């Protein structure tokens with residue numbers, strides 16, 4: 051009836067975690083709302099191109115498809131624990147043969163003993179006058195259109211925001227034939243090069259993008275940003291400002307264009323974790339993320355998280371975390387899911403400091419697999435680009451697998467994760483959002499587009515005594531509309547002068563009443579080798 | 592207008608008050624308002640541990656009606672409804688009180704009998720009530736599915752035309768503004784943690800912002816009342832449950848009345864902006880976490896969609912829960928307690944929003960005169976020892 055593991059999210063983190071577990075013999079299901087695996091970084095069209103690393107990812111995806119149930123176009127809207135401890139992920143999927151209304155939506159419940167949350171992140175936008183005009187997109191949105199559907203968002207495009215992830219967006223758009231009129235980085239941009247950590251691996255990539263921008267003659271300007279968009283019915287021009295250190299406007303000029311792609315960092319998607327009661331912490335950039343231990347375990351027994359829900363640091367970190375989670379899940383497989391938060395012995399500092407230690411392997415399971423011998427856990431695929439994924443020395447495993455106290459996550463992975471995390475945190479530190487953006491807004495600038503709440507209303511709510519984002523919401527309604535604060539939540543928190551709070555959304559993604567009403571008797575998605583599930587008796591009221 | 596254009600003060604607590612009201616929801620604010628207005632008592636504080644009206648007052652589905660079965664209930668709820676009818680003028684604030692009619696559906700012969708009996712009882716008590724058969728229901732609310740093949744066929748309904756909805760935050764703001772204008776201190780971020788009781792009489796409350804002496808202490812803490820009362824050594828016959836509701840995306844106007852179905856535990860209205868507001872039954876387990884399980888509302892939504900097939904594609908944006916305090920007979924408890932000077936007003940359960948002005952009115956009177964208002968008298972705590980219960984469970988233990 052139940053899987054050993056269900057993974058939510060088919061980006062680098064989810065695929066690595068699912069594949070690691072499936073290769074060790076666990077019955078795994080992976081759900082993703084997209085039509086194809088890939089997530090944000092490896093998003094690709096039906097006929098994939100030749101982006102670096104994509105071939106390898108696709109092979110992982112295929113290997114996963116052979117060993118696990120990959121449920122695409124499945125949107126998870128709720129994760130909950132049943133009284134017997136089973137975790138159930140409620141999904142909706144569109145299918146033409148759906149029984150009964152619901153806009154062709156069908157509900158599917160996936161049950162498992164363990165859950166890995168790998169739901170990635172989405173762009174963090176900042177409001178500015180005119181950001182509600184057609185033609186203003188998030189950077190990730192423009193990239194997704196291009197990578198997923200081969201659609202170039204506009205002809206004359208301006209990219210603005212902060213952080214190195216603007217570069218691939220600009221490169222991609224320019225490479226696809228758009229005229230990219232500039233990348234306006236509100237911070238100091240490549241100053242990161244001065245960060246010693248960058249010297250590690252990331253430099254190669256930054257150089258690649260710099261070359262790409264040069265080839266297409268895309269200007270890259272730091273301490274500049276789009277502070278307003280203009281147009282009658284859609285974007286016709288933008289105001290680009292020169293900024294001081296705190297992002298106050300020093301001087302402006304107008305640039306004619308038809309599209310703006312803007313992004314100021316990321317919002318990790320952690321709703322499914324907070325639904326289950328996972329504890330959160332604030333990342334360096336203020337984003338609430340799920341707290342995890344050395345084995346990627348959240349504070350809720352049986353629930354792991356990997357990739358951007360635990361903090362943003364690029365796809366390599368996501369993949370690595372997914373893999374570590376997979377190894378830890380495999381190691382714990384066969385032992386009953388704990389009912390209390392991880393006992394201290396589990397993540398105890400081993401002889402090498404930060405190692406995670408194993409329990410006994412699954413009875414009857416392959417001890418080598420269960421203990422996660424790295425040689426066998428390695429992703430299938432082409433020989434690794436040296437320095438990109440593999441490090442010499444990784445294959446060493448001290449001790450015999452299966453013995454209590456044996457590391458299940460090879461130390462080299464743990465150390466590498468520490469390095470990548472430090473890198474991700476350094477990135478966040480190097481590209482902070484400075485408060486001066488609040489001065490870009492006018493009284494009538496919509497802060498919340500769904501409920502059409504202008505800045506003036508937010509300020510009035512504060513005059514009324516609202517000192518936190520929640521009270522602002524109660525008085526002025528930002529975040530009460532369609533997106534439930536996903537877009538404006540960060541900005542409203544900044545305006546209210548507090549770090550964003552973890553989301554409290556019992557429904558992770560809007561779902562139709564039809565789907566909600568069916569979820570009580572949703573068809574169970576069960577591993578193929580199981581007997582068909584009994585239909586759920588209808589709940590009597 | 593989405594928010595008030597006025598301020599209330601944000602005072603620090605004084606060392607002592609004549610009356611300290613614990614809980615700044617609708618009932619606490621209404622009590623403060625009527626204490627000042629009807630009884631001239633203004634040395635009063637409302638202590639709220641969070642922000643004003645952020646509890647059930649912010650979470651309820653705002654159905655207002657007075658068609659309760661028993662004389663005692665009909666009297667107090669009808670008193671409240673009459674107050675609603677003049678409240679926008681009185682408070683000088685548009686409460687968006689809309690008397691659009693409330694339908695209570697009957698799905699089986701038992702419901703029909705109960706509904707007709709209720710209509711008669713209501714009329715005898717001067718409460719407007721009508722019985723509609725299925726065709727009349729369809730005429731009154733065309734989008735209801737009255738097909739007799741439905742799992743919950745509609746066999747008729749009671750209708751109270753004077754019932755309806757109001758905008759809950761406007762109600763809270765308007766009451767707060769008036770209470771503040773009378774000089775009542777509305778103190779937010781001030782949690783009551785205990786009581787000082789000397790010689791059987793309460794003399795002060797302990798709070799997160801220090802000790803505050805009080806001539807009288809009036810509990811108005813809804814779902815948290817029993818926890819508080821226990822700190823004063825009183826065990827109340829109340830159970831706290833999460834009650835859930837949800838809101839959809841905005842729709843064009845399609846539903847211009849309130850529809851309730853006790854048998855299937857759902858009630859639906861369309862708010863002024865266009866979103867559907869739907870409530871469900873209470874979660875069966877006791878809890879203080881303001882978050883209900885999604886599984887609890889699935890069956891109810893299935894039933895709701897059978898009544899309103901047209902809504903199946905409406906997207907749910909959010910669900911939430913409030914903690915409601917349910918008494919054994921589903922009626923409130925109003926009046927003095929075994930501790931002198933300590934009063935309670937609780938047990939409004941799933942249906943206390945509609946009572947906001949009426950409850951405040953009788954509670955203020957009870958506090959001012961140190962004896963129950965005649966309308967409150969039947970709702971005394973001792974009915975659970977005398978056995979004079981006022982059973983308003985109705986068809987299925989929901990009374991919104």
Ligand SMILES: Cc1cc2nc3c(=O)[nH]c(=O)nc-3n(C[C@H](O)[C@H](O)[C@H](O)COP(=O)(O)OP(=O)(O)OC[C@H]3O[C@@H](n4cnc5c(N)ncnc54)[C@H](O)[C@@H]3O)c2cc1C
Nearest residue numbers: 059061062063083089090091126170190357358364365368
């Ligand atoms: C504009 C942009 C440019 C970037 N450029 C780079 C770069 O150059 N280099 C780099 O290293 N990183 C880059 N990143 C970051 C990179 O995308 C991420 O590091 C990587 O994709 C994260 O992998 P992940 O597996 O954690 O999450 P994702 O890749 O985001 O995967 C999450 C998956 O979960 C699915 N999902 C989420 N919620 C649900 C749900 N409720 N139900 C079902 N499925 C769900 C999503 O559909 C998605 O497929 C960029 C990001 C953006 C937005």
Ligand SMILES: Cc1cc2nc3c(=O)[nH]c(=O)nc-3n(C[C@H](O)[C@H](O)[C@H](O)COP(=O)(O)OP(=O)(O)OC[C@H]3O[C@@H](n4cnc5c(N)ncnc54)[C@H](O)[C@@H]3O)c2cc1C
Nearest residue numbers: 614616617618646647648651652654783913942943944945
């Ligand atoms: C989902 C839902 C739907 C509902 N629908 C309806 C409906 O349609 N019609 C209807 O009539 N009723 C309805 N109700 C019931 C109605 O909301 C309540 O009966 C009513 O609001 C309770 O009174 P109140 O407003 O004073 O409560 P609250 O607003 O909950 O006020 C109590 C206050 O006390 C505070 N408090 C608690 N403990 C302490 C302490 N120790 N110190 C200081 N302060 C404290 C709380 O923070 C809270 O603000 C519904 C309730 C819910 C949850």
